[in-house]
Amino acid sequence: MRAKRYEVAVNYKLIGENFMEYYHLPWVHPELVKVSRMEDHYRWQGPGMYTGMCTTPVSQNTEAGGWEGLPPLGSLDEDDARSGRFVWLFPNTAVVVLPNHAFVIIAHPEAPDFTVEETFLLSHPESVDVEGSGAALGQLMRFWNLVNLQDVEIVERVQEGIFNPAYRGGRMCYRFEEPLHRFQNMVVDKMVGIDRVPPGDEVEMSQMFVDPAEASDRTN
């Protein structure tokens, strides 16, 4: 296990909301979007106090890094051996499960505008019991740190924006922000004392971003 701590000048819920949507990838994470391509994102939502999405397939590392390096677990089925699962567990924990490691973020709310993030890179003995695993773990940690620092910067900007009295709220983005809507409803339920577990989707996986070229192929 490797761990790293971040201090973030935001309300912890913004960290969660940022984790749940991925349309910021091309602008905030130029390196990540190469290994977790927009068109490979799916909703992955069952019933429960969480929001879920899936990237499949996870793409190969680029010169800027990625999620490969350690060998994937041999026990995975074909789907899991090439997929990344992203879950925000209500209220404050992110769990990312990839074929060769997992990454966890726990967002500790310290103040309305201050959060301490503890992050953990977890690996299975089977993946690290190979030559070169130390270097592979180092590469993974550097990649996660790069992605996380990019997220920290953007959520701190969001915090500044919504604390500006000129900000009066706004509409959510259709489809892309549905997980945020789900999360906000869970928060509201807890605030008003409603004990409710939101249902899941009827379809286990549905593609969130359809490539325009593919969409026109389908209609032709």
Ligand SMILES: [Fe+2]
């Ligand atoms: Fe991000």
